[in-house]
Amino acid sequence: MSKVPVLTEEQEKRKARFREIRLTLHILSRNPLSLASVIIFVFLLFLAVFAPWVAPYPDAYKGIPHVEDKYKPPSPEHLFGTDYLGRDVLSLIIFGTRLSLMAGFTIVAIAVAIGWPLGVIAGYIGGKVDDVIMRITDMFLAFPSLVLALVIAFVLGPSLINSMIAISVAWWPWYTRLARADAASLRERAFVEASKAIGLSDWTIMLQHILPNTMSPIVVQATMDLGTAILAEAGLSFLGLGAQPPTPEWGLMISMGRAVTFSAWWYATFPGIFIFITAMAFNLLGDGLREALDPKLRRIRGV
Amino acid sequence: MTSPLLSVEDLRVHFDTYEGVVKALDGVGFEILDGEMFGLVGETGCGKTITALSIIRLIPENGRIIEGKILFRTENLLDRTEEEMRRLRGGKISMIFQDPTVSLNPVFTVGQQITDVIAVHQHVERKEAAERAVEAFKLVALADPEKTLKLYPHELSGGMQQRVIIAMALSSNPDMLIADEPTSSVDVTIQAQLLKRLLEIKSSENLAILLITHNMGIVAETCDKVGVMYAGNVVEMGAMRGVLKNPLHPYTKGLLEAIPKPQTRAKRLPIVKGTIPDLINRPRGCAFHPRCPYTMEICRDEKPATVEIDQDKCVACHLVKR
Amino acid sequence: MADLRRYIAKRLIQTIIIILGISAITFFLARIAPSDPAALWVGIHARAEQIERARAELGLDRPLYVQYYIYIRDLIGGNWGISYRTRRPVIEDIMNYLPASLELAIIGQIIATSIGIPLGVIAASKKDTRIDHSSRVLAIAALSVPVFWIGILLQIFFARTLGILPIEGRLDLHIAMTNPIHEITGFYLIDSLVTGNFVAFTDALKHIILPAVALAAYSTGLSVRMTRSTMIEVLREKYLKTARAFGLPENQIRFKYALKNAIVPTLMVLGISFSWSLTGAFLVEVIFNWPGLGTYLWRAILAVDYPVIVGITIIAAFVIVFVNLVLDLAQAWIDPRVRL
Numbered sequence: 019m020s021k022v023p024v025l026t027e028e029q030e031k032r033k034a035r036f037r038e039i040r041l042t043l044h045i046l047s048r049n050p051l052s053l054a055s056v057i058i059f060v061f062l063l064f065l066a067v068f069a070p071w072v073a074p075y076p077d078a079y080k081g082i083p084h085v086e087d088k089y090k091p092p093s094p095e096h097l098f099g100t101d102y103l104g105r106d107v108l109s110l111i112i113f114g115t116r117l118s119l120m121a122g123f124t125i126v127a128i129a130v131a132i133g134w135p136l137g138v139i140a141g142y143i144g145g146k147v148d149d150v151i152m153r154i155t156d157m158f159l160a161f162p163s164l165v166l167a168l169v170i171a172f173v174l175g176p177s178l179i180n181s182m183i184a185i186s187v188a189w190w191p192w193y194t195r196l197a198r199a200d201a202a203s204l205r206e207r208a209f210v211e212a213s214k215a216i217g218l219s220d221w222t223i224m225l226q227h228i229l230p231n232t233m234s235p236i237v238v239q240a241t242m243d244l245g246t247a248i249l250a251e252a253g254l255s256f257l258g259l260g261a262q263p264p265t266p267e268w269g270l271m272i273s274m275g276r277a278v279t280f281s282a283w284w285y286a287t288f289p290g291i292f293i294f295i296t297a298m299a300f301n302l303l304g305d306g307l308r309e310a311l312d313p314k315l316r317r318i319r320g321v
Numbered sequence: 322m323t324s325p326l327l328s329v330e331d332l333r334v335h336f337d338t339y340e341g342v343v344k345a346l347d348g349v350g351f352e353i354l355d356g357e358m359f360g361l362v363g364e365t366g367c368g369k370t371i372t373a374l375s376i377i378r379l380i381p382e383n384g385r386i387i388e389g390k391i392l393f394r395t396e397n398l399l400d401r402t403e404e405e406m407r408r409l410r411g412g413k414i415s416m417i418f419q420d421p422t423v424s425l426n427p428v429f430t431v432g433q434q435i436t437d438v439i440a441v442h443q444h445v446e447r448k449e450a451a452e453r454a455v456e457a458f459k460l461v462a463l464a465d466p467e468k469t470l471k472l473y474p475h476e477l478s479g480g481m482q483q484r485v486i487i488a489m490a491l492s493s494n495p496d497m498l499i500a501d502e503p504t505s506s507v508d509v510t511i512q513a514q515l516l517k518r519l520l521e522i523k524s525s526e527n528l529a530i531l532l533i534t535h536n537m538g539i540v541a542e543t544c545d546k547v548g549v550m551y552a553g554n555v556v557e558m559g560a561m562r563g564v565l566k567n568p569l570h571p572y573t574k575g576l577l578e579a580i581p582k583p584q585t586r587a588k589r590l591p592i593v594k595g596t597i598p599d600l601i602n603r604p605r606g607c608a609f610h611p612r613c614p615y616t617m618e619i620c621r622d623e624k625p626a627t628v629e630i631d632q633d634k635c636v637a638c639h640l641v642k643r
Numbered sequence: 644m645a646d647l648r649r650y651i652a653k654r655l656i657q658t659i660i661i662i663l664g665i666s667a668i669t670f671f672l673a674r675i676a677p678s679d680p681a682a683l684w685v686g687i688h689a690r691a692e693q694i695e696r697a698r699a700e701l702g703l704d705r706p707l708y709v710q711y712y713i714y715i716r717d718l719i720g721g722n723w724g725i726s727y728r729t730r731r732p733v734i735e736d737i738m739n740y741l742p743a744s745l746e747l748a749i750i751g752q753i754i755a756t757s758i759g760i761p762l763g764v765i766a767a768s769k770k771d772t773r774i775d776h777s778s779r780v781l782a783i784a785a786l787s788v789p790v791f792w793i794g795i796l797l798q799i800f801f802a803r804t805l806g807i808l809p810i811e812g813r814l815d816l817h818i819a820m821t822n823p824i825h826e827i828t829g830f831y832l833i834d835s836l837v838t839g840n841f842v843a844f845t846d847a848l849k850h851i852i853l854p855a856v857a858l859a860a861y862s863t864g865l866s867v868r869m870t871r872s873t874m875i876e877v878l879r880e881k882y883l884k885t886a887r888a889f890g891l892p893e894n895q896i897r898f899k900y901a902l903k904n905a906i907v908p909t910l911m912v913l914g915i916s917f918s919w920s921l922t923g924a925f926l927v928e929v930i931f932n933w934p935g936l937g938t939y940l941w942r943a944i945l946a947v948d949y950p951v952i953v954g955i956t957i958i959a960a961f962v963i964v965f966v967n968l969v970l971d972l973a974q975a976w977i978d979p980r981v982r983l
Contacts (some may be wrong), residue, residue, distance in 0.1 A: 048918065156657075157664035159969075161960045162922040165940075169956050172944050173672050251791050253926055256791050257941065272792055276930070279795055280803050287799075290792030297787035305783060379888060411889035416890070423881040428903050428978050438889045473979045489889060 052232050052306030058299035066115040073109035089282040099284035100171030100272065103264065107285060110266035111292050117178065117267050118248050118296060125185045125247040126240050133190035134236055135229070138196025142205050151199065155191040163188045167250065171259040178251075178267065181260035185250050189243070196239055200232040234311055245297035252293050268293050324394070324498060325352040326529050327376070328465050332389035334380065341601040345371050346554040347608075349389070350627065353497070353546070356527040358520075360540035360561075362576070363550035366597050369533045372550070373499045376531075377416055412442045415490035419502040421482035425474035431482075432470030435489045442493040457488040462518055471587055480511035487515075491522065495531040504539070516543055537576045541565055546633070549573045552597050552608040555627070559634035569636040571613045607639065615640055650975050658968050663715075663980045665960045670714050671951045718957070724950030728942065733954040736939060738977050741958065742829025743813060744935030748924045750832075751858035752853055752917050758859075759866025759916070760909065766872030778867060785864030793929040794857040801853060808848050811932035813920065818846045852893070854931040860922045862916045869915070873908035907978045914970045918963050 047053060070076045074097075090100040098107035140151035158166070163185075170184035204210065205228075213223050252269030256258040263274065268289040275286025303312035328608045334346040346368045353359045365547035374380045378398065390397040393414070398406065418424050420631055426434060432454060439450040439457070458466035461484040463632050469582065483503065490498055500519070504512035520543060523530055532544060541561065548558040549572060553564070557570040563621055568574045575593035598604055604611070610620035619639050627637045680772065684694050719721065723733040757781075768776045802810040809815065814824070822842045824835045832851070835844035877883070878901060928937030936955055936968035 084756070153660065153664065157661055157668060160661050160665055160964050161956070162925075162963055163923065164922040165956055165959045168925075168940070168944070169669070169672055169952060172952065173675060213678060245787055249787070252789055253791060256789075256926070257929065258943075259944070269789070269791075272677055272789070279799060280825065283799055286792070286795050290789055293789045293792065294784075294787050297789070298784060301783045301787050302780075305779070377888065379884070407890050407892065410887070410888065411891075416888045418881070420881070420887060424885040426886070426900055426904065427980055428884040428907075429900070434886075437891060437895070441889075441891055441895075475980055486885070 049306045051302050052310075054177065055299040055302035055306065057190055058295060059303065061116055062119060062299070065112050066119050069113050069116060072127040073106075073112040075106040089278065089285075091282075092284055098288045099282065101282075101285055102270070102278075105273075110271065111268065111289055112274055114266040114268045114271070114289065114292070115296075117261065117265065118251070119292070121178070121182050121251040122244045122248040122296075122300070125182050125189070125251065126243050128183070128186035129189040129243070130193055130236060130240055132186070133193025134197045134232070134267070136190070137199075138201045138224055138228050138232060139192035140194065141198035141201025141203075141232075142228050143220070144202070144205070148202075150199070151194065156193045158191040159195070160187070161188070163251065164250065167254060168257070168259060171254055172243055176259045176262060178255070178261040178265065180253040181251055184248060184254070184259075189247075192243075193236060193239065196235050197232050200235060201228050204228050238304060238308045238311060242301060242309050245300035245304070248300070249297050325392075326355045326357075327353040327531075328390075328392040329372070329376070330390040332372065332375060332390070332391065333387040334375055335385050335387055337385075338601075343600045345384075345553055345600060346375070347603065349553065351549070351555055351558055352550045353529050353531060355496070356523065356529055357546060358523060358530045358532060358544045360532045360534065360541045360544035360547045361550060362534055362537055362547060364535055364597065366552075366600075367550045367609055368553040369550050370501055371533065373416060373501055373533055376499065377410050377414055378403075378470045379416075381409075383638070386542070395581065406443075411438055411490070411495075412493050413495050414497050414499065415493075415495045416499040417483075417486050417490050417503055421479055421486050421507045422506070424486055425482055427474055430471055430473055431477070431485045432472075435470075435485065435492060436529075439492050453492065455487075457492040458485070460491060461488045461595065462484075464490065478516070479507050483507060483515060484518075487519070487602075489527075491528070494526070495528070497531065499531045499533070501533045501640065502535070502548065503532075505536075512539075519543075537598055538580045541577075541580070549576065552603075554608060554620075554637060556609065556638065557634075557636045558582050559630075559636075563634055569608075569630070569634075569641055570638045571615050571640070572609050607637075646979075647975060651972060654968060654971055654975075658964055661964060662702045662961065665964075666715065666718055666957055667711070669953050669956045669960075670711055674710070711881045714900070723954045723957075726849050726943070726951045727948045728946045728951070730894055733950045737936065737952070737954055737958055740934060740936045740939045743933060744921075744924050744928065744937060745832045745962075746832065747851065747854055747858065747927065747933060747935060748917070750855040751924065751927075752862060752913075752920045754855055754859035755862030755866050755916060755920065756913065760864045760870045760912075761866045763870025764874050764905075766871045767878060770875060774872075779871070782864040782867035785860045786868070787864075788860055790857055791926045791930055793860055794927055796856065797853045798859055810852055811930075813847065813850050813934055815846050815850075817966050818843055841934075854927045854933055857930075858920060858927045859873065861923055862920050865916050865919060866912060869912040870909060873912065874901075874905055877905045877908070880904065903977065910970045914967050917966055921959060921962060 065072055079280055088100065088102060088104045090096055090104075092099045096106050096108065098111065101107055101110065114205045131223040136155075140148045140155075167181070167187040170187055171181045174180035174184060201224075209227065210223060213227060214220075240263060251260060252267070252272070255267045255269035256273040258273065261270045271289040272293075275282065275284075275289070279286055329352070330350050332346050332349040333344070336343040336345055340528060349368070349372055350595070351359070351361075361372065361559045363369050371380060371384070375386060376398065378386075378401075380386070386399060389399070393409075398409075406563055416540065425431060435454045435457060436447055436450045439445065439453050443453065445453070454470060455466045457470060463469055463481065463484050469477070469481075469485075474485075475524065479486065483506075498519075503519075504515055516539065519530065519577075521566070523529060523606065532540065534540060544561050546559065547561050547564050548555050549564075549570065550556065551572050557564065557568065557573045564573065565577065568577055572593065575591070578591045579593065581616070593612060598608050604619040604621075606623055607613070607616075607625050610616045613620065617639060623639070625637045627635050629635045632642070693800050721734055723737070726736055727732065729736055762778050762782075766775045770773050798810050801808045822840055824831055824840055824843045824847070825838050827834045827837065831847040832844065834849055835841070883896055883901060886900055887893075891900075924935065925937035925940060927933065928935045929941050932938065936958070939951065940955045942948075943955070
């Protein structure tokens with residue numbers, strides 16, 4: 019009799035999943051762009067977490083005006099200049115990192131939390147339920163997303179949190195569509211029939227089998243959306259429907275900087291650079307992830 | 322003795338992949354005569370499709386033909402230019418693939434597609450090509466050929482699509498047809514019909530066919546000669562009847578035993594245990610030795626050379642050298 | 644072609660349902676907002692009974708489903724309400740401002756498509772080479788730039804520093820008076836060209852460049868990425884391998900077969916890209932003081948002008964739905980599988 023230890027099905031699955039993750043990370047790390055984006059992300063995270071210690075003027079975000087320092091151009095004391103209240107723009111931007119990162123993750127998290135399960139339900143159950151869910155999804159998707167977010171933010175009242183909710187509500191349909199397509203094709207697979215044959219309920223099948231298997235495109239989309247979420251949130255704040263002054267939100271700062279574009283150009287310029295870098299990092303990461311997870315690319319990869 | 326139509330000698334093909342260099346073909350050699358049906362059989366991953374693709378030089382981009390000769394009549398195909406190869410493909414040598422439902426372009430009618438092929442190879446105007454297309458459809462026994470020309474691929478059943486593809490392949494009267502698992506994607510009744518039709522065409526047109534499959538049963542029923550492949554090598558080759566009656570290589574024996582026969586009343590089908598070896602780090606000796614029930618010391622260290630038993634038979638196994 | 648006609652009919656019905664759904668959502672959103680429309684309508688210095696009278700006039704005291712019915716009825720009939728701010732019929736205002744936004748979005752889309760799609764095709768055929776990688780990075784950069792920020796930067800650089808292009812607006816006030824454009828379509832570029840008004844044409848062109856470029860950045864990035872991936876998918880398809888196995892020349896495979904296969908997904912790319920163009924146009928208008936729906940919406944939000952907000956949301960959705968319908972029908976005409 020063989021002495022090879024027999025692993026339970028659960029352990030087998032876990033082992034397989036670890037191998038998948040390790041291979042993905044390995045491929046990801048080979049791509050210099052993805053590597054760079056991870057580094058940038060870690061750097062931004064660092065800024066966000068340690069803002070009070072990193073920022074040269076930690077109490078800038080408290081909104082205490084130093085009116086005499088109003089609109090000073092970049093100098094050694096104020097690398098990015100000062101704003102209309104005399105606050106150090108660099109410090110404001112560093113504190114703004116917290117808001118942007120939080121906004122990005124929250125928006126995507128909510129949109130995924132709503133859209134993904136809905137899509138799985140629609141795809142797996144099919145029939146009338148599928149029709150209804152997809153009709154609603156199509157209706158939401160027919161709106162230009164920014165306009166929809168605008169209106170919702172307007173309806174809820176301008177604030178950072180409301181703008182985040184507005185964007186999530188405008189975005190969940192994308193995940194529903196993504197998940198539904200996957201779930202619908204998974205439904206036809208043999209293991210679903212097998213699971214039903216041994217008596218698993220539909221909900222159990224959906225939760226334990228369909229949901230995890232639709233994860234891959236969702237994760238890729240979510241990562242790419244992180245960048246877009248930050249852009250969208252900055253956009254709404256720029257229009258005055260998001261964060262309100264004196265919050266150091268990047269989009270808001272650009273909006274306030276617009277009034278003095280030609281006299282105090284630094285106020286509108288630097289926050290934008292940070293938005294760009296942050297969005298770029300997430301987009302690069304999402305793109306790298308997509309290439310790494312593409313099953314066809316893995317088998318035949320040129321050295 | 323007539324010179325063979327196709328002669329493959331010591332073909333070695335490597336692939337560059339993420340995990341390393343895959344040595345897919347490690348010295349493949351066999352011969353096909355005019356009008357002969359040759360079955361190349363082996364399990365998934367043994368390199369039979371790569372062999373076929375190498376003949377018409379359509380291997381994937383990360384593949385390289387390292388060594389070997391592919392002689393079509395007397396010319397070495399590996400020396401030909403790409404343009405010469407292009408004229409050969411669909412002209413003198415045609416290849417058809419496994420899944421007909423993805424082999425036809427969905428946004429063109431089948432008529433347009435076959436007419437394109439005929440126009441390219443026979444240098445005729447489209448109208449003339451359309452007439453020849455109808456002839457080709459009749460050859461593969463497609464009902465109502467004129468009407469079928471106007472249909473889109475998705476409007477045809479899998480079996481009909483495969484017939485269209487065969488018609489396209491045979492439209493320019495090739496000397497050899499390479500069929501890569503032509504029946505694996507269709508159901509058994511269609512399978513039987515297609516094979517029957519292919520055999521009829523083979524005798525009426527004196528067409529040589531290289532049939533690639535993992536199904537030893539089909540090979541046993543239809544082929545004149547058989548070549549058994551394992552992990553990038555031809556381990557046994559010979560006339561069909563001879564190999565059936567007296568298989569020399571343990572792998573061949575295993576494959577034959579695995580064919581379900583009506584007389585068998587055993588409870589379980591015998592299988593060849595184990596899996597194919599790592600093609601990146603090939604084992605030193607015989608590639609089959611980990612799974613071989615008759616393995617000896619020498620099998621681990623030395624790769625067996627191909628030994629010619631008589632005119633038609635050869636085998637690569639240490640058992641036979643003795 | 645009977646199945647094509649069937650498909651068209653099916654899509655039209657779907658579109659109508661979607662439009663109804665959109666108007667329902669918009670109606671609902673407008674009604675649940677906190678402020679009191681009646682008070683807004685009458686103005687700040689209104690007395691209580693004036694507000695009450697306004698409420699009755701505006702039909703806000705009727706039950707919700709009645710309001711919705713009146714709303715739909717008016718919508719179809721072309722009565723989209725009166726703007727609280729401009730006191731003009733909303734539909735009239737929208738028709739005035741729509742051409743400006745469309746012109747901007749279309750020019751931006753043309754720039755994006757003429758750069759994006761060819762670049763995507765090249766990147767796909769030269770996959771994994773330097774060209775491919777650099778175009779990918781550029782495309783992602785284009786997708787990461789906040790459209791409102793790039794607009795401001797363009798203003799600073801070209802208008803302020805270099806002084807060669809105007810900062811904002813659609814036409815120079817001076818030129819609008821001396822060489823007024825005779826409005827036919829509302830698209831300044833077309834109208835001025837058609838009436839031979841080259842002075843105005845040049846000026847309109849100068850004014851539209853910066854906002855269109857700012858707008859095009861995002862769409863270009865999108866177009867490059869999506870075209871690249873669809874082309875890669877197409878080039879990878881098994882039926883192209885079959886075509887090669889049958890000895891068809893590479894030119895024929897690329898330009899006759901692969902191209903037709905790629906058109907359908909490319910149209911989808913266009914649809915999505917245009918949707919973003921329209922969205923971005925709103926942001927760009929605010930920065931460049933472009934007299935389009937974006938600015939109109941912007942002012943409406945500041946003034947809590949409900950009818951306008953509702954009206955613009957609907958018209959924006961209409962445009963997107965219409966564009967998508969046209970693109971879908973084009974796809975169905977080319978690819979018979981779509982009609983199933």
